[in-house]
Amino acid sequence: MADSSSGSTSELIWSPPPNRDPPSRLTVFRKLIAEEHAVHLDSYADLWRWSCEHPAQFWEAVWNECGIIGQKADKWEAGVSKGDALYPAPMWFKGSRLNYAENLLRHCLPSSDADRDVPAVISTLEALPDSPHDFARTVFTRSELYDRVAHTSASLRHAGIRPGDVVAAYSSNDAHSLIAALATAAVGAVWCSVAAEAGPEAVLDRFETVRPRFIFSTGAVRYNGKRYGHLEKLGAVLKRLGELDGQGVLGVVVAPGPPGGPADEPTTSDELAAALSLSAGLAKCWSWGDFLSAHSTSSLSNGSGSTFASSYPPLNFERLDFNAPLTILFSSGTTGKPKAIVHRAGGLLIQLAKEHLLHSNLQPASPSGGGGDVFFQHTTLSWMMSPWGNASLISGATLVLYDGSPLRPSEGALFDLAAQEGITVFGTSAAWLAAVKRKDLRPKELHCDKLRIRQILSTGSPLGADVYPWIRDAIGTGSTEGEGSVLVGSITGGTDICSLFAGNNVDVPVYAGEIQAPNLGMHVAVLDAATGKERPYPPLAAAQDTKDEEEGELVCLTPFPCQPLGFWPLPSTPGADSQAQHAAEERYRASYYETFGPKAWAHGDWCAWTSNGGLVMKGRSDGTLNPGGVRIGTSEIYDVVIAAAATSSKGEKQKDELGLIIACLAVGLRVPDEGKPTMAGSGDEVVVLMLVLSQPAENWEALVAKVKQELRTRRSARHVPRFVCQVGDVPRTVNGKLAEVPAKKLLNGAPRAAVHASTLANAECLDEYSRLGQELRAELVKESKA
Ligand SMILES: CC(=O)CC(=O)O
Helix, strand or coil, rough: CCCCCCCCCEEEEHHHHHHHHHHHHHHHHHHHHHHHHHCCCHHHHHHHHHHHHHHHHHHHHHHHCCCCCEEEECCCCCCCCCCCCCCCCCCCCCCEEHHHHHHHHCCCCCCCCCCCCCEEEEEEEEEEECCHHHHHHHHEEEHHHHHHHHHHHHHHHHHCCCCCCCCEEECCCCCHHHHHHHHHHHHHCEEEEEEEECCHCCCCHHHHCCCCCCCECCCCEECCCCEEEEEHHHHHHHHHHHEEEEEEEEEEEEECCCCCCCCCCCCCCHHHHHCCCCCCCCEEEEEEEHCCCCCCCCHHHHHHHCHHHCCCCCCCCCCCCCCCCCCCCCCCCCCCEEEEEEHHHHHHHHHHHHHHHHCCCCCCCCCCCCCCCCCCCCCCCCCCHHHHHHHHHHHEEEEEEEECCCCCCCCCCHHHHHHHCCEEEEEEEEEHHHHHHHHCCCCHHHHHCCCCCCCCCCCCCCCCCCCCCCCCHHHHCCCCCCCCCCCEEEEEECCCCEEEEEECCCCEEECCCCCCCCCCCCEEEEEECCCCCCCCCCHHHHHHHCCCCCCCCEEEECCCCCCCECCCCCCCCCCCCHHHHHHHHHHHHHHHHCCCCCCCCCEEEEEEECCCCEHHHHHEEEEEEHHHHCCCHHHHHHHHHHHHHHHHCCCCCCCHHHHHHHEEEEEEEECCCEEEECCCCCCEEEEEEEEEEECCCCCCHHHHHHHHHHHHCCCCCCHCCCCEECCCCCEEEECCCCHHHHHHHHCCCCHHHHHCCCCEEEEEHHHHHHHHHHHHHHHHHHHHCC
């Protein structure tokens, strides 16, 4: 089913209905802009170009169209024009004030016209094998969600949390965390979160930088059919934070874990404090139930939360400057601790409102279920997809949260959930979609009329072209248009912007293997990495100038409101160490604005335009690893391996082989497409860890097992490499810095001549990597055929 009209050979998967009634909000917006500004905007591509050329007018139009609640300064001075520098990041809507939570909760406000008995959030949990359809669901109506946030924010204030303080979660992706995040935003404090699956060391790598004043956590989690107590890990984090400056955190709230815990599991505030070994004055501890009413000392509950409804506090939203910090996201690079990326409230709000309301066309849930949207994004609290998905609340759609493995108790569990909850927009990772496609599940046949999915959103890694038709046929009705058809929205952006550069779009067709289009206001361009020359955008360029799929670096050429403010601590963070502030600012600049200078944002993604006006992602242009769509900085692996080697070799004798390791290098190896290894292939990658040893190991298998064990326990199962190989040397620059990119290219099949090695001190070691790459790719092909 190739689309011959566009000249493209890629398969058409979905098209916007020609006479949609009512038209999409994106279409209405395009016509409005055309009329107001007296310009011809006949297509989405025209609107996109206009939005990039007129950033100040465009973003003001988005504010108005999305009905942002707040005080917009009468005459805001964006001072932002096409071609302006992106660094230092410009301030937007100066003098305007708003509150992020107030905007997200707009359909829940007592003053709202919306039906407040409609479910706002449905929080679900991995089902157990003996009851595969029991997702332990808890429903919060719009008024209940509002009440919970009101109580939680009042209690946060009562506990001493003020605007600008950092509040963290080390917890599950559930309603407790969502409520805590909204309450934190309501107070004007700054939110950050790490998933409960992370080990204390990984958490401290993040929390030591941001020093949270308050922590929300959970008593236990369920994953992969098992229940794990969480208090020991939480206790280790609190202890270390207390040691850092002798102050620790002001308070800790522990939400109840999943059902099925032991009878003696601590649940009351006192029991939890005892289990966490909190000494008086170090931190105060509440059960979730007690915390809900902690603001009202006269109504302290017994831990069940039952008294909470009787003491109703007003929800005071602290309206702060548009550019005030809202949240800190952590992203690992190839060196040093994770970057603590600070996002601003107004920037994220206006960007995410645009994405959910215009690009996705999300509609408020309706009591009858007909027509309204039910939004789902599979994620953990460590991923930017958590705040991204939570922002869908702004539309009034019902938000479904899920905590647990996406493959338990069966591969199709999330489709069972989708059918049960009537999910209409279903977000997940490309790796998961590829895995269920391989099993050839037929969710539509299985769930017949109950599956209402109209959009599948995919991210984390590129979605293979072969998965698109499977989605159309197995999740949709097989048709490319109309009732039951499914828009396959591969989306790309990341932690650095907590949003999208390009993605799902209700006004643009979907072609297999392609992200539909760049998003409005995001001046995406593809630059030749060597010359910095821009590869023309096919829909707006003369035919002779465009070449399909010519690769380059993904950049953004015009400032946008959700550019991060910087890394923590910001130059404006009160009481911060000035050296740390300086280092954070320099790292921020170097992370995005070094490759092409201050006029082009670049965060390390490699991509190409297609003749349809879509985008194809080609992987990371830096050394960041991305197995199964989870980004891992190589330093997270090196730290563990090198520390294990150092500890092991300190003994009198080398007690075990770990002490033989003198250097290591980790790179991502793309999984070859259907047995055809190709550098340009889309899809997942596996991690290859190369070790340099001081002498041959007597027991190589034992050494590999120990390395894997160290990584599993000190980091996570996701950090365990698929292959561990011995090499003679690892490439280094003349300054001694590890050079992952040349090794990665060779391992992935690039010819030796195509790999620049002029900055390397030991380029001769690269030959070995070509040979190794051949062997490893052959191994993966063999496996895929087995
Ligand atoms: C939207 C994204 O880009 C998500 C990610 O891969 O981190």
